[in-house]
Amino acid sequence: MLKFISSMLQKVKQFVDGLFKISVYPNTPQHLQRTLECILLLRPDADEAVQIAAYSHDLARAFAKNTFENKAFDDPQYLAEHQEIGAKAISEFLLQQGYEKNKVDRVYNMVRHHEEGGDEESNILMDADSVSYLLKPTHLRPEFIQSLGKEKVKTKLEYMFGRIHSNKAKEIAKPLYEKALEDLRKI
Numbered sequence: 001m002l003k004f005i006s007s008m009l010q011k012v013k014q015f016v017d018g019l020f021k022i023s024v025y026p027n028t029p030q031h032l033q034r035t036l037e038c039i040l041l042l043r044p045d046a047d048e049a050v051q052i053a054a055y056s057h058d059l060a061r062a063f064a065k066n067t068f069e070n071k072a073f074d075d076p077q078y079l080a081e082h083q084e085i086g087a088k089a090i091s092e093f094l095l096q097q098g099y100e101k102n103k104v105d106r107v108y109n110m111v112r113h114h115e116e117g118g119d120e121e122s123n124i125l126m127d128a129d130s131v132s133y134l135l136k137p138t139h140l141r142p143e144f145i146q147s148l149g150k151e152k153v154k155t156k157l158e159y160m161f162g163r164i165h166s167n168k169a170k171e172i173a174k175p176l177y178e179k180a181l182e183d184l185r186k187i
């Protein structure tokens with residue numbers, strides 16, 4: 001009998017989806033799937049390690065205790081923790097699964113730096129994350145506007161657009177960003 005062997009990306013999806021199902025952010029896998037699609041749009045030849053990083057970059061949110069932590073979106077300590085927790089969690093999973101060490105290291109590095117970039121692969125993930133977010137800016141939802149206020153939501157939109165590295169991603173993101181600002185003004 002043939003044994004079905006799934007790719008490591010499929011295993012990662014099962015692992016990540018399972019954690020988010022029981023988290024305070026159950027819809028995050030939709031953002032992760034969009035980020036994966038965006039990374040393939042920006043870099044059609046992105047290999048499995050890049051795709052895994054895209055699907056797991058926000059894994060830290062699966063361990064969050066509540067959704068309305070009142071911190072600045074660009075708070076350096078918050079961002080460092082968010083990146084570090086996710087990078088460690090996905091790396092541990094990949095090592096348990098016997099994934100190649102050099103690929104685990106690359107995934108760790110991308111997830112660990114997806115907020116600020118700094119090298120080619122981290123920059124691609126950061127850009128894909130921004131485009132994914134601007135395609136569907138979660139914070140325009142009424143519950144976030146109510147709890148955070150319009151000004152803070154605006155800073156999130158500015159942060160997500162402002163950090164984009166490549167011209168290609170900027171071009172794709174610009175109309176999305178402008179529409180999000182317009183939608184926010186109308187609220």
Ligand SMILES: [Fe+2]
Pocket residue numbers: 031035057058129
């Ligand atoms: Fe993200």
